[in-house]
Amino acid sequence: MGTVVDSGKKEANGSSLSEKKVTVVFVLGGPGSGKGTQCTNIVEHFGYTHLSAGDLLRAEKESGSENGTMIQNMIKEGKIVPSEVTIKLLQRAMQANNNDKFLIDGFPRNEENRAAFESVTGIEPEFVLFFDCSEVVMERRLLGRNQGRADDNIDTIRKRFKVYMESTLPVIEYYNSKGKVRKIDAEKPVEEVFEAVKSVFTPLHEKVA
Ligand code: UDP
Numbered sequence: 001m002g003t004v005v006d007s008g009k010k011e012a013n014g015s016s017l018s019e020k021k022v023t024v025v026f027v028l029g030g031p032g033s034g035k036g037t038q039c040t041n042i043v044e045h046f047g048y049t050h051l052s053a054g055d056l057l058r059a060e061k062e063s064g065s066e067n068g069t070m071i072q073n074m075i076k077e078g079k080i081v082p083s084e085v086t087i088k089l090l091q092r093a094m095q096a097n098n099n100d101k102f103l104i105d106g107f108p109r110n111e112e113n114r115a116a117f118e119s120v121t122g123i124e125p126e127f128v129l130f131f132d133c134s135e136v137v138m139e140r141r142l143l144g145r146n147q148g149r150a151d152d153n154i155d156t157i158r159k160r161f162k163v164y165m166e167s168t169l170p171v172i173e174y175y176n177s178k179g180k181v182r183k184i185d186a187e188k189p190v191e192e193v194f195e196a197v198k199s200v201f202t203p204l205h206e207k208v209a
């Protein structure tokens with residue numbers, strides 16, 4: 001699987017990143033399902049650190065990295081960037097942060113991402129928060145938002161939907177078979193969706209604020 005960076009060690013009770021024990025929640029759902037919006041709410045209420053794989057890749061591209069052009073092309077085509085690139089960015093971000101609770105948003109996007117992350121970091125997610133939303137609604141949201149993203153145009157959106165259906169849904173199925181998926185109806189208004197999200201997180205963490 002290419003270069004392995006800082007291989008993780010599994011501990012008896014929880015997962016570790018080098019020496020640090022961390023809790024990871026994967027946040028998955030189609031493009032425009034509201035992952036980023038709800039992650040912001042979760043950060044505020046439950047003290048997680050939000051790591052968006054897409055944002056990390058966009059920042060890496062902006063930083064003028066040698067992978068910049070490749071990343072830009074993959075994003076423009078709605079394709080999945082090679083695991084080692086994304087995993088390295090996620091690992092670095094977790095190591096640079098003192099928090100021990102992370103929301104990993106928009107990753108893993110395919111089986112290879114999933115397996116590589118697990119073997120490189122030794123981390124298994126606590127659970128997978130899954131935002132379930134129809135394509136009609138997701139498409140309307142993506143076309144309606146104006147964040148200057150190179151991939152929020154109808155051609156790329158169609159490609160992203162296809163990759164999501166073919167590659168990401170099987171990952172959600174995999175975790176579902178392990179009883180790890182917490183499914184949220186993501187078509188409702190933001191506040192109602194967050195109520196459902198809260199009921200997933202509240203039993204785990206007594207509310208901080
Ligand atoms: N991307 C990727 N690997 C990841 C996350 C994102 O290759 O782990 C790329 C991919 O091309 C994707 C784009 O970045 O289409 C945007 O991802 P993001 O999660 O920001 O968008 P969303 O799924 O929320 O529409």
Ligand code: MG
Nearest residue numbers: 035036052054
């Ligand atoms: Mg996002």
